[in-house]
Amino acid sequence: MSNLYETQRLVDEYLLFHYGQDHEILPWENGPVSALRFPVRTVTGLLPAGPVARALDIGCAVGRSSFELSKTSQEVIGIDYSHAFIHAAQAIQTQGRLPYQITREGHTTEPLTAHLPEDIHAGRVTFQQGDAMDLPATLGTFDLVHAANLVCRLTEPLRFLTRLPSLLGSGGHLLLTTPCTWLADFTPPDRWPTGSTLDWLMETLAPDFTLVQQKDLPFLIREHARKFQWSVALGTVWQRR
Numbered sequence: 001m002s003n004l005y006e007t008q009r010l011v012d013e014y015l016l017f018h019y020g021q022d023h024e025i026l027p028w029e030n031g032p033v034s035a036l037r038f039p040v041r042t043v044t045g046l047l048p049a050g051p052v053a054r055a056l057d058i059g060c061a062v063g064r065s066s067f068e069l070s071k072t073s074q075e076v077i078g079i080d081y082s083h084a085f086i087h088a089a090q091a092i093q094t095q096g097r098l099p100y101q102i103t104r105e106g107h108t109t110e111p112l113t114a115h116l117p118e119d120i121h122a123g124r125v126t127f128q129q130g131d132a133m134d135l136p137a138t139l140g141t142f143d144l145v146h147a148a149n150l151v152c153r154l155t156e157p158l159r160f161l162t163r164l165p166s167l168l169g170s171g172g173h174l175l176l177t178t179p180c181t182w183l184a185d186f187t188p189p190d191r192w193p194t195g196s197t198l199d200w201l202m203e204t205l206a207p208d209f210t211l212v213q214q215k216d217l218p219f220l221i222r223e224h225a226r227k228f229q230w231s232v233a234l235g236t237v238w239q240r241r
Contacts, residue, residue: 005082012100018064019114038219039064052143059150063089070121079130103224133159165208168240177233209238
């Protein structure tokens with residue numbers, strides 16, 4: 001991945017995306033409010049609600065979805081390639097809060113603080129730096145795998161997808177979301193899907209998984225008070241056969 005994800009600017013941007021209050025992210029009453037709280041919605045709106053033993057959040061960024069998973073999972077492992085993202089997630093977990101800055105415009109910034117969410121079980125979560133394309137065999141198997149907006153940021157996405165069957169036990173659930181933003185900066189063009197991303201996922205995962213749900217998931221990332229990235233992720237939930 002690009003070193004972009006090790007910069008303080010991206011750490012701050014993702015802390016706001018994961019932990020910011022609605023009015024902090026979107027200070028405009030006529031804005032796309034349905035795109036807020038994406039790291040929470042991917043867990044609470046798509047995955048099965050019942051208790052499970054183990055969950056993996058791969059591409060966990062600064063950790064909000066991992067914490068949400070702890071509400072129903074006895075053990076959660078959050079993995080991200082960015083050392084800076086993992087350090088931020090661990091700081092929130094151990095200290096309960098992490099100060100950061102958001103940009104208003106130009107050089108003008110505003111201090112905010114990311115807080116550990118309420119009603120979660122922080123002690124169930126372990127964060128570690130790692131590569132989604134080279135996950136260790138010692139991870140074992142999981143009941144849930146959560147991979148939000150990851151596949152189109154990998155240099156070899158098929159290496160990750162072909163690893164998934166061995167990460168999930170029979171009947172386990174996999175959540176994949178992607179905005180289908182294929183860029184040569186992250187993935188060489190000869191490794192992009194040749195058709196639609198959904199068809200490519202179906203072809204790749206069908207031998208081991210059943211597609212049980214598909215949903216469009218808008219999300220909003222704030223760059224500064226007057227500029228936002230509004231995107232719609234392709235959300236899919238799969239069950240391991």
